[in-house]
Amino acid sequence: MNIELRHARIVSVICRSGSISKAAADLGVPQSSLTAQLRRIEKAVGGPLFVRSASGVVPTVLGERLLPMLTELVHRADMVIVEAAAHASSSMFRFGNADWTPPSLLSALQDSLPGTEVRTETLRPDAAVDAVRRGWLNAAMVPCSSFVEPDDHVEIDTAVIVREPVWLALTPGHPLCAEFSVDACHLASLKWVRYARDHWFHPMEKDLFARLPVAEPEVLHYVHGHHEAMSWVRDAGAAALTTPTGATKDVALVPLAETESTEMVLIWRSGSVDRATLAQLVETVRGYYCAYARTIPRYWSWMAEHPAKFPQLLRYLQMA
Structure with missing residues (x-):
């Protein structure tokens, strides 16, 4: 069996997760299937890459030599995908959102970016962060900045749109x-x-x-x-x-x-969105949030009575 990019990605995810079960969940495959794939990969490279225990996995001596190279291979492949996607989608803006995406949000984004086709996608917050990192999405909304974990290869920038009460x-x-x-x-x-x-x-x-x-x-x-x-x-x-x-x-x-309050956080890959587009995007999403909140009378009146809780939206509340 030849080592392919997908094999490098598998062992990279296992190494990052520190657990076969966590890696299987991240990859969306059954744990038994991932274990079988790992055995085939280890056979191909000539020995085990991980020592397994009840607490997870740690690299073997062979793993310590090969895993950094395989991880770097995945990173370089992802960079190729990101650059290719950026070139192919210069006239398209892909926006992700967690939980649900109203059609009116798509309309608001499309109106704010004339000359650019906007496409929206609803997905889990962690999947949205991953999609932004890989260049599959230009930007996304996630419900909490804690979903954006540090990454040595791809930096994510954030802007809090609003902190929303429960x-x-x-x-x-x-x-x-x-x-x-x-x-x-x-x-x-x-x-x-x-x-x-x-x-x-x-x-x-x-x-x-x-x-x-x-x-x-x-x-x-x-x-x-x-x-x-x-x-x-x-x-x-x-x-x-x-x-x-x-x-x-x-x-x-x-x-x-x-x-408690949740954050609505806009995320994008550092340097991937020009300043003018970014400013327009933040303005559009905040304006859309306020317009949507106006359709919830009790909430909108509560916002107006508690403006200090919404510092990002003060100018919208003052215009009300």
Whole structure:
């Protein structure tokens, strides 16, 4: 068997992950399949590349010699892809977004970049970061800057668009909808829909649930996105935590007295977007956020009453 780029990428991901199971998840393949591929690669190079243990994998002596070269091969191949994509897509702007992408966002981006075809894609935050690094996307929105981990090869720049609070979503007409805000004591008796453990919103939700005065409130279902959560609120009478712009128009939103905030962060590959386009992009996304927030009356009035919580949007709030 000849060593190919895909083999180099496999061992590079395993080395970076430090675990066969984590690497399999990153590559989107079954662990058994990845283990079998690794055995074939190790046979081709003449020996094991990793020592396996219950805590993960570490390079063997052979691995310490070969892995840096294989990783560099992957990096150089990625740079070729990035440069080729940049040349081929000079008249196209690819924009990624996490969780869901309204058609109106595509329209706003397209209007702001005349003469350039804009294409949007919805994907997981970690996948969006990876796509920006590889040049498959020109820019993307992710819900937290912590998704952008340091990389020795490709630097990512960021700009915070807005810090958005987490609120409570309820069925319209629920008694708590009449409250100015709710605190932990109001939440303990509700039936909940919660987010799957691998969803980006789960850690924030977990922190808020830890403040409830009961050990484990009733959970009807675990979802993998805000819009699925809203369907359970609407159709099953559940309660859910959400960002206000993650809610749908058929549910009611109530502020939480003590809440967390999520970041909406614009990311792009350093040096890949010219300053004028970048400034226009930031302006467009912030303006779009405010326009969308205006369609949520309770949230927009709350924003106007708490301008200090939205420093990036002050000029939009002052124009209201």
